[in-house]
Amino acid sequence: MSTSTLFSQELWQVRQVTNQAQNHAMDNNQNFSPDDAWIVYDTRPNEGGIGENAIIEKVNVANGKTEVIYKTKNADKHGPGVGAVSYHPKKNEVVFIHGLPPTSQENPYAMHRRLGKIVNESTKKAYWMDSRDIDAPFTAGALRGGTHRHQWSGDGDWLGYTYNDALMYELEEKTGDTYNLRTVGVSARNIKSPKISASTGENFQGEWYSVLVVKVVPNPRPGSGEISKAYSDWWVGEKGYQKPNGSWQRARAFLGDLVTSKGENLTEVFLVDVPEDISVEGDEGPLAGTSTTMPMPPAGATVRRLTFTEGNKYPGVTTEFRHWVTSSMDGAFLSYLAKDNEGIDQVFVIPVNGGTPKQVSFHTSPVQSTVRWHPKKREFAYVCNNQVYVNRVDAAMNPGKSIAVSEVFETAPFAINYSNDGNKIAFNKDVEGRVQIFVAERP
Known part of the structure; x- marks a missing residue:
């Protein structure tokens, strides 16, 4: 298959916002x-600097005007820290990481010391999304640590995130054994969070369950x-996603x-079905x-x-750089990065x-970003070269022709995402040492 068959160029209008x-x-x-008029972001000083960041902002896509949505109090190099903000799909509401206040040199921002905070721009209400209870007896419906990179469900009534546990962190520090493991959690707006004891300053009352x-384990049994x-x-x-019997199932891929x-x-690549009632205890042990x-x-x-890739020439999913498994909006397909038989990330x-x-990109240099899907059709975007x-892919996962919609930049775009109408793709790019936002608009 010739290169001209695989690739073409259709430059969109790209501008710095x-x-x-x-x-x-x-x-x-x-x-x-939701109306595609604004893009929300945080102002962290460097990639890992959420703990030092105090501000959540948004920029008007049309005129570049910026507004502060939220600013932490008493911020310093130890925290509290805010970042990784995301817009509700239908409401003027954002969710973001918020470190536990107050912070100090002894108790700084950390993976196990953060919560989700929601700000409703219409009502100006700001509240904790998830509850935190680190005092025994622990509380079902509350967690004990740090929720991170909160993502809205399509209807906006659920949030998914990664999680690190404060008690397991402390146990690992005390024993030297492995307890501090990262895993995946969800919160439901329509199930009320239980009342939390405020016996210490480390407990916080949230509103979602x-x-x-x-379940994660420190030492997986080989082949299990x-x-x-x-x-x-x-x-x-x-x-x-739609099951073979026609029913729909809420789920999270990871x-x-x-x-x-x-x-x-x-x-x-894995998937976990999420039951509608998450308050019912399972067989593995207590929810709390x-x-x-x-x-x-x-x-x-x-x-x-x-995925079962042990027999591949290059087994496993790409882990050389951070990327996310993502889903088409109809729930039919998941996308991820892995090496082809030439050892190139595709x-x-x-x-x-x-x-x-099925491999659906065929570049001679590695794909450089998480794949993002169009909100209404089986079109996806990514960064390469x-x-x-x-x-696009059809119902049989056959790809079309990869279309370059931007020029070749000096540095790689990253953090790409589609607008809600699918006609724009926003991305970050380094400009003179600063992370700026660009928008590519479909002709």
Whole structure:
């Protein structure tokens, strides 16, 4: 197959939206407001600097005007820290990471010391999304640590995130054994969070009911499919995926680390079904956890492994740089990055109901970003060769022609995301040492 058959160029209009001498980090979130008039971001000083950041802002896509949505009080180098902000799909409401206040040198911003905060721009109300309770007896519906990179469901009534547990962090520090494992959780708006005891300044009352949905273990048995780390998670579809029997199932896809039957570490693609009622305790143990165990998943949170790549020339999912498994908006397909037979990172797609993955990009240099899907059709965007590309797949996962919609930049675009109408793609790019926001508009 010739190169001309695989690729073409159809340049969209690209313009820089921000110019201020600060960073404007979108962090692979849902950054467009519901009407696509604004893009939301944080102003962290560097990629890992959420703990030092005090401000959540938005920029008007048309005129570049910026507005502060939220600013923390008493911010310093130890925190509290805010970042990784995301817009509700239908309301002028944002969610973001917020470190626990107050902070100090002894208790700074950390993975296990953060919550989700929601700000309603219409009512100006700001509140904690998830509850935090680190005092025994622990509380079902509350968590004990740090929720991170919160993602709205298609209807805006759920949030998914990664999680680290404060009690497990402390137990690992005390014993030297492995307890501090990352996993995946969800919160439901329509299930009221339980009342939390405020016996310490480390407990916080949230409004949504929160649980973990994936059990992780420190030492997976070889070949068992047990998971030691669950991360890079994403909602499946706008309303879940359709099962073979025609019913719809809410679910979250994620990357999971396991150990093969040969004793080798490997990262694969998984999916967990999320039950509508997450308040029912499952067979693994209490939703609230114990002083020596993580909170356990609710009944019906069924995990399914989708990729089995041990026999590939280059097994596993790409882990050389951070990327997320993502879903087409109809819930039919998941996308991820893996190496082809030449050892080059490419886009692969797999059916959510199970099947054989299919390679859908064929570049001679590695794909450089998470794949993002169009909000209404099976079109997806990604970055390769410092350019933004779009392509499509049909019902059989056959790809079309990859189209370069931007020029080749000096530095690679990152954190790409579609507008809600699908006619724009926003992305971050470094400009003279600052992270700026650009928008590519479809002709």
